[in-house]
Amino acid sequence: MTLLEKTMAAAALPPALLENIWLVPALPLASWVVITFFNRRLGERAAHVGTAAVLGSLVLAVAAFVGLLRIGHPVSSGGHWLTLGPVELRMGFTVDSLGAVMLLVVSIVSAAVHVYSVGYMHGDRRYQRYFGTLSLFTSAMLALVLADNFLLLLISWEVMGLCSYLLIGHWFEQAWPRMASMKAFMTTRVGDVAMMIGIWLLFTQTGTFNIADITRSAAEGHLGPAVITIAAVLLFAGAVGKSAQFPLHVWLPDAMAGPTPVSALIHAATMVAAGVYLVARSYGIFMHSAEAMLTVAVIGGFTALFAATIATVMTDFKKVLAYSTVSQLGYMMLGLGVGGFVAGVFHLVTHAFFKALLFLTSGSVSHAVGTFEIHEMGGLARKMKVTFWTFLAGAAALAGIPPLAGFWSKDEILLAVFGSGYHVLFWMAVATAFLTAYYMTRLTCLVFLGRPRDRHRYEHAHESPLSMTGPLVVLGALAVVAGLPGSAWMGHWLGHFLDFGHTLPGLSAAGHDAAAHAAHGAAGHGAAALVMPIAIGSAVLGILVGYAVYGLRLVRRESLIRAFRPIYTLFKNKYYVDELYQVVFVRPSVRLAEMCGIFDNRVIDGLVNGVGAVTVETSAAAGEFDNIVIDGAVNGLADGTVAAGRQLRRAHTGQVQSYMVALYAGAAVSLLALLWFLL
Amino acid sequence: MSGSYLTLITFIPLAGTVLILLLPRQRVELIKRAAALFSLVPLLLAVAMWAEWGQRAAGAYGMRFLERLEWIPSLGISYLMGTDGLSFPLVFLTALLSFVAVMASWGMIKHREKDFFALLLLLETGMMGVFLALDYIVFYVFWELVLVPMYFLIGIWGGPRREYAAIKFFIYTLVGSVIMLIGILALYFGTGAVSFNMMEIASKAGGMLTWRAQLWVFLALFLGFAVKVPVFPFHTWLPDAHVEAPTPISVVLAAILLKMGTYGFFRISYPTLPDAARAFAVMFAALGLINIIYGALTAMAQKDLKKLVAYSSISHMGFVLLGLAAGTHLALAGAMYMNISHGLISGLLFLMVGAIYDRTHTREIPKLSGLYVTVPVIATVLAFGAFANLGLPGLAGFIAEFFVLAGVFPASVTWVALAVLGMLVVAGFNLWMMQRTLMGEKRAEYAELPDATPLELFTYAPVVALIVILGVAPGLLMRFLDGPAADIVLRLGGM
DSSP states (O other): OOHHHHHHHHHHHHHHHHHTTTHHHHHHHHHHHHHHHTHHHHGGGHHHHHHHHHHHHHHHHHHHHHHHHHHOSOEEEEEEEEEETTEEEEEEEEEOHHHHHHHHHHHHHHHHHHHHHHHHTTTOTTHHHHHHHHHHHHHHHHHHHHBSBHHHHHHHHHHHHHHHHHHHTTTTTSHHHHHHHHHHHHHHHHHHHHHHHHHHHHHHHHSOOBHHHHHHHHHTTOSOHHHHHHHHHHHHHHHHHHTTOTTSTTHHHHGGGSOHHHHHIIIIISTTHHHHHHHHHTHHHHTTOHHHHHHHHHHHHHHHHHHHHHHTTOOBHHHHHHHHHHHHHHHHHHHHHTTOHHHHHHHHHHHHHHHHHHHHHHHHHHHHHSOOBGGGOOOGGGTOHHHHHHHHHHHHHHHTOTTSHHHHHHHHHHHHHHHHTOHHHHHHHHHHHHHHHHHHHHHHHHHHSSOOSOHHHHHHOOOOOHHHHHHHHHHHHHHHHTTGGGSGGGTTHHHHHTOHHHHSTTOOHHHHHHHHHHHTSTTHHHHHHHHHHHHHHHHHHHHHHHIIIIISOSSOHHHHHHHTHHHHHHHHTGGGHHHHHIIIIIHHHHHHHHHHHHHIIIIIHHHHHHHHHHHHHHHHHHHHHIIIIIHHHHHHHHGGGHHHHHHHHHHHTTHHHHHHHHHHHHHHHHHHHHHHHHO | OGGGHHHHHHHHHHHHHHHHHHSOTTOHHHHHHHHHHHHHHHHHHHHHHHHHGGGSOOOGGGOEEEEEEEEEGGGTEEEEEEEOTTTHHHHHHHHHHHHHHHHHHHHHOOSOHHHHHHHHHHHHHHHHHHHHBOBHHHHHHHHHHHHHHHHHHHHHHSOTTHHHHHHHHHHHHHHHHHHHHHHHHHHHHHTTSSOOBHHHHHHHHHHHSOHHHHHHHHHHHHHHHHHHTTOTTSOTHHHHHHHHSOHHHHHHIIIIIHHHHHHHIIIIIHHHSHHHHHHTHHHHHHHHHHHHHHHHHHHHHOOBHHHHHHHHHHHHHHHHHHHHHHOOHHHHHHHHHHHHHHHHHHHHHHHHHHHHHHHHSOOBGGGOOOHHHHSHHHHHHHHHHHHHHTTOTTSHHHHHHHHHHHHHTTTOHHHHHHHHHHHHHHHHHHHHHHHHHTSSOOOGGGTTOOOOOHHHHHHHHHHHHHHHHHHHOTHHHHHHHHHHHHHHHHHTTOO
């Protein structure tokens, strides 16, 4: 093949791939099938199958991304799925800029987690099941970001929920994972059914599940304002469940019962971001309702601050990160809610990398010291150089230190909130930024710096093997540079790439402008000059306070706790939300179920048995009559039926016959009555 | 033979019954093989009919594979058999699950095999006849025919309280069917006493019966069908019958027998008396919602695994009632879809409960734990069934629930909101059941249990596969249901 031919073939590849984008989720799906059916024969090689599949998806995702860049417009594929009377339903995929970015994020993090898991999960009793479920999850998440309709989106959404459930409960012998898995599925299910109602509402109004078509209807004014608001809020309820926003956030911290790489992939980087993605994907609906947008912003802003306060007092490495995740997801929602479409998506991307990284480092640490309790750690920086430095990169990125990834995206969000004019939300976001920097500093000091507080654990600590540190280094590098494509240094390239024309066909130019203005335009550069110092200042202040308390120990931790006892107790008990739900929802439901069980058994069945007993008494007379008069008359013929009769009698002494006689006699009378009166 | 598919598919099992009765009692293996063969042939016939479906033009009354034989012309009774998109999926389901039940019985039934398999095949004939008969008298004969083998199958091979359960089942359904008979006879006399042909009566009933008569006849038919479904408060025979029945019979009971009731609504009540159906829509919705929510809550309270599955059936049948109440195209098609999906899912769940009971000799949820560890394959299939049961998207049950509620939505948002509450409870009890039985440490007394045998896997495989296929490619089934749903909408006045 000549060079020219090769180049031409390569040029033809992207469109062909974009039209066959189903291959991207199909690879991990195939891996899941293989691992499930050849479970025993594969043994530990299951990991290779899963990793190879996700690496294949990664290659295809990169090719798709490049292809989309070259083509410059979204590509749809798919076909007829179902005919239901007047309704024609199609099933298909769309690759647009939002989808292509998500494909990259998901496949990169998933590949890193797969490689990491080879070492981390080595020797696990359900090794194959673990990798199989990881494959299925990856497939579902990839399908989700490609889905062009709400039905496929919902299917992928729930399959991810299933995988999350299975992986949280991976070590189901212990009570905590057992409870946590059920809690996760049930809590998100609450949001999911609300979301389904939203989908039904939109379907009833538009006759389609296709997201682009529905968006177009909304843009062209075919949907009433009330319909848009209600539908958007219902869709958002699904996102609240999946992205662990208040008040459905309770499942995510408990989801840490699963293996740590799962926490990194599913419960930090990808699946929990699906709620944010849903809002972004249906942005063309949301932005036509100021009420819905405000709901998103307020819930997001509140959750960001609320979860950050809890993160400051948790002493479990992963729980700090879990509440941090809840908080950061709130940040993304806040950004989307105030019109910062690009800002929200941008933060989703950067957060995926550095939060996956942070979780994986927590796994590396616990691998070394055998616990997640941060008060039993300390001084580990000396022993785990790679883990420490990559963690530091992730923590600084999360805290918003320029020019790391989190800084740029967080700044965009703050700018969008500032531009929206909701001052309370802006200062809540600033407070969250301060708290984030504070609790990450606290974590760094307690785990990696200072003196080891548990000698024994410290002695045994060691750096993790290459299969674990390798992914850390890759993600660490991304935590440093992933913000650049969206930064001013690269001319907000990501923002232009995510341009509405790509992602949300059918949006009016006015809508486009309004959202763009919120992010960059209206307040202009003056706002940027004001917001950036505030953002950096709050982060630096957070680090200083954290370092003063936990690094320099200028104030003793105990005296701080004493001084803030009521607040500390409130944070420590997570605002008692779990307890509240236990009292208000869980226990009454179980109690109601028990009452129904008793009612069914005693009252309804009791009534049935009572009616039965009375009938037996009255039919005894009929039975006598039947035995003596009718049976006597047909005795001669009865011989033939004796065999059947004997069995019947053994079963219940002949009462069945008397019932039947009584019944048919009654039936005849009723029929006559019915005909007489009514016809 | 292509001329008389329906007679063959209905009576080949009966031929099997006769043959088995002629075989010597000791030749157990031979009897089992005969039963397998005589239940496999109807399944193959059903597959052949499916393949031929497109080539057959719909005949009179929109029916295919029609067969007609005058029986008692003076009374207008004829042997009229035919199938359309409404009944054929149920015929297919009957053929499949009867075969599955026979195969499941191979390893489970340990005494009086001859009588058992003879009765099981007789039962299949009855069920086939119910779905295929288009003449009320033939329909009624098959309807009652189902009762007799079921009574003995529960009463002889059942659990400790089998006699109570069998009698309760028999009387309950007999009362129901006698009341239904009154309704049928009223229809017959009300339309001039010329024909028992269902379609002809359906075309005349609206015009010839007075409004009050229509309401009363509708109610009479309703009672007959409601007991079978079962509709609250006529449902208490079901948990008892299920708990006492041997596993394969539970499978048939849940998967097919309950569908006779809902089929009656679709085939008889709605097309024959559409105005009355509309008048009773709110009652249907109320009862459907009670079934969904009350059934789910009661399921949650159960300690017996089999009772839990039984009550969950009650809950799911509520969706069929709700779909009927809404009367929109999507809701009706979804409700018909629920007939099939629930048949497969509940059938699978009962198979799994039976497999667990066979090994542990208990169905008490508190006594089970760690089945994922002890019998991983069986536990995984049960988990699959439980997730299908709670309506996991991608599986058959979701399609049914989703389209029922999508169709109910334009009729009443309140109904949707209440039904959705029920769905949450359904998710709750399924997850809770799995948490207590499958997860956790394995118990010492069940440490060494054999996992699924190849024969068992062979029985589960087609059901599992269909649950997935119908969840991913619903068009395969919907193309049958689309026409009947449209017909009913038309009858109801294009609601």
